[in-house]
Amino acid sequence: MIEVKYFGAVAEKTKCEFEKLSFSEELSLQKLLQDLNEKYEFESLTFSVAVNQKIVSKASDYTLQTTDIVALLPPFAGG
Amino acid sequence: MKESTRYNRQTILPEIGGDGQQKISKSKVLVIGAGGLGASILPYLAGAGVGEIGIVDDDVIDVSNLHRQVIYETSAVGKSKAEEAKLMISELNPEIKVSAFSEKLSGKNAISLFEKYDIIVDATDNISIKYLINDACLVTNKPMVYGSIFRFQGQVSVFNYQNGPTYRCLYPDENLNALNCEDAGVIGVSVGIIGMFQANEVLKMILGIGEVLSGKILVYNTLKNEQQKYDFDRSDFQTISREAFEEKYNKCVIEEVSFDSVLDEINNDAVLFLDVRNIDESPKIALNNQIQIPLMNVEKEIEKLNKNQKIYVFCQSGIRSKMAVELLQKHQFENVKSIAGGVLAMKKLLQEIKI
Numbered sequence: 001m002i003e004v005k006y007f008g009a010v011a012e013k014t015k016c017e018f019e020k021l022s023f024s025e026e027l028s029l030q031k032l033l034q035d036l037n038e039k040y041e042f043e044s045l046t047f048s049v050a051v052n053q054k055i056v057s058k059a060s061d062y063t064l065q066t067t068d069i070v071a072l073l074p075p076f077a078g079g
Numbered sequence: 080m081k082e083s084t085r086y087n088r089q090t091i092l093p094e095i096g097g098d099g100q101q102k103i104s105k106s107k108v109l110v111i112g113a114g115g116l117g118a119s120i121l122p123y124l125a126g127a128g129v130g131e132i133g134i135v136d137d138d139v140i141d142v143s144n145l146h147r148q149v150i151y152e153t154s155a156v157g158k159s160k161a162e163e164a165k166l167m168i169s170e171l172n173p174e175i176k177v178s179a180f181s182e183k184l185s186g187k188n189a190i191s192l193f194e195k196y197d198i199i200v201d202a203t204d205n206i207s208i209k210y211l212i213n214d215a216c217l218v219t220n221k222p223m224v225y226g227s228i229f230r231f232q233g234q235v236s237v238f239n240y241q242n243g244p245t246y247r248c249l250y251p252d253e254n255l256n257a258l259n260c261e262d263a264g265v266i267g268v269s270v271g272i273i274g275m276f277q278a279n280e281v282l283k284m285i286l287g288i289g290e291v292l293s294g295k296i297l298v299y300n301t302l303k304n305e306q307q308k309y310d311f312d313r314s315d316f317q318t319i320s321r322e323a324f325e326e327k328y329n330k331c332v333i334e335e336v337s338f339d340s341v342l343d344e345i346n347n348d349a350v351l352f353l354d355v356r357n358i359d360e361s362p363k364i365a366l367n368n369q370i371q372i373p374l375m376n377v378e379k380e381i382e383k384l385n386k387n388q389k390i391y392v393f394c395q396s397g398i399r400s401k402m403a404v405e406l407l408q409k410h411q412f413e414n415v416k417s418i419a420g421g422v423l424a425m426k427k428l429l430q431e432i433k434i
Contacts, residue, residue: 007298008229046254048311055249055296055311073298073309075250077259078228079116079204079270 002064004036005071010047013040029062032070047074085174086128094288100128104175106285107131109196111184111212113160114138115147115267116202116226119274120281122150125168127282131176132168133196136160137183147267184208186328189215190321198281200224202274204259211328213238213246214319222284222293226277230263233273236296237280243293247317269301333404335419338428341391353384353392354422355403360395362426374399377406386412393418393425 005018021032029051036042048055050071051062064070083090090100108129110117113136124132138160140151150167151160161179169177182188184203189211193199199221201212209225216223222240226233238245276297283289294313299306319327344350345366354364354371372380374394384390390407392400392415400417407415418425 008232044254046250046252048249050309053307053309055309071307071309073234073296074229075206075209075254076227076229076232076234077204077206077209078230078263078265079112079114079202079226079259 001066002032003069004032005069007047007072008074008076009045010042010072010074013042013045023064027064029056029060029064029070030058032064033058036072045074047072049073085172089127095286099286099288102285102287103128103282104130106198107133107196108198108200108281109133109135109192110200110202111135111208112202112204113148113164114144114202114204115228115265115270116204116274116277117160117164118148118150119271120200120202120278121164121168122171123275123278124281125172125175125177128172129175129281129285131178131196133178133180133192134161134164135180135182135184135192136164137181147265147270149267149271184211186211186215186324189328190219190324193219193221196221198222198224198284200226200277200281202226202277206254209246210253214324214327217245217319218321218324224277224280224284226273228265228270228273230265231269231300231302233269233276233299233301234296235273235276235280235292235299237284237292240284240291240293242313244311244313245317248314249296249311251314251317272299272301331405331408333401333408334416335397335401336391336416338393338418338420338425341418342428344389344391349389351384351388351390353390353403355392355394355399356422362422364393364422364425364429374403377403378410381407381410384412386410388414390415391418392416393421395421396423397421 001020001022003018003020006014011017049058051068086100089095090097106129108124110120113134140156140158140160142156145151151163155163159181161181165177165179193215199216201209201223212223216239223238225236225238280292283291295308295310297306297308348368350368352366352369354369355374357373392403394400397420404415404417
């Protein structure tokens with residue numbers, strides 16, 4: 001199980017602030033993001049991605065570990 | 080001394096003391112945006128005794144701002160935010176210097192404004208301005224204290240601090256879709272909390288105490304009282320030179336129009352046709368709403384022209400007119416266009432329609 005956290009406008013799309021996902025095969029970060037995008041249709045939303053509190057490249061082929069926490073952080077604009 | 084009494088409760092902190100107060104009173108901070116974030120940042124910086132504070136905002140106070148922009152009075156609705164904020168914080172602390180800039184931050188004024196200050200605070204509600212602030216901070220080598228809100232969540236970070244990562248390192252894609260407060264909704268305390276985090280980072284940098292949020296973004300959830308910090312690295316691809324800045328923000332776009340597309344305006348008194356050829360050049364053109372100022376005299380005789388008027392500039396072939404448009408744009412003329420092909424194209428058309 002990995003945990004995925006959603007913030008701001010991304011959480012509006014997912015309608016939850018976090019979820020736990022299980023996966024059987026090896027899963028890369030890039031593939032996880034593709035799957036989430038298909039599931040939630042983020043479309044024009046921009047966000048940065050963190051793994052274990054560290055912002056990483058979205059194109060990373062990093063293989064997710066079961067204890068990883070992924071976060072999707074869109075920029076905010078209010079003030 | 081009166082001054083030491085004013086700051087006594089903070090100077091007795093061992094982390095501040097008299098030396099720290101000296102640092103605060105010598106510091107210069109520019110706050111971009113006098114909205115919800117600014118309304119919480121400005122009084123605290125002024126109260127702490129920040130020696131020079133600049134406020135940039137071209138907006139006026141609207142009654143719908145007052146629930147969160149709590150430094151303004153209802154009687155000030157319709158007045159300039161920058162001027163009113165200046166009044167308020169000068170009253171709070173008359174010992175500091177406050178400058179109000181009731182203008183929109185742009186590629187034209189950002190660098191000269193930033194150069195006068197040590198720390199730049201982003202209290203705006205607009206993503207494209209955040210990129211502009213970031214880029215101007217890179218060019219002038221100033222730290223940028225970022226804060227923004229989405230409903231009950233806020234983000235805070237300090238960019239470009241001692242060569243640390245920038246806004247573009249965190250958000251490289253310049254996507255301008257994020258919702259601001261007007262569209263997403265917000266409650267005053269949320270912006271107040273995030274603004275307070277920003278003011279705190281400003282004072283930490285001035286005093287050299289604590290850990291500055293450089294290379295880290297703090298995300299705060301006011302409903303859950305949860306906060307998390309995320310680390311990010313500097314990307315060398317995200318720097319910007321002065322030349323690249325000018326190219327991106329200040330490139331003159333000279334608009335050309337064909338004469339036939341403006342033909343129906345040749346008798347419109349609100350429009351001016353400006354002939355920049357020399358007096359002795361022919362063929363002559365005599366439109367009703369036309370004046371002639373040779374290109375070499377345009378700058379000298381610029382007071383003959385009205386910045387707010389729509390002006391079509393022409394010359395013999397359409398080259399000097401483009402130079403004139405560029406020149407006028409540099410003098411803040413916004414509605415000037417060049418007639419493509421110049422008199423040679425115009426004459427042909429005027430003959431065809433027998434004007």
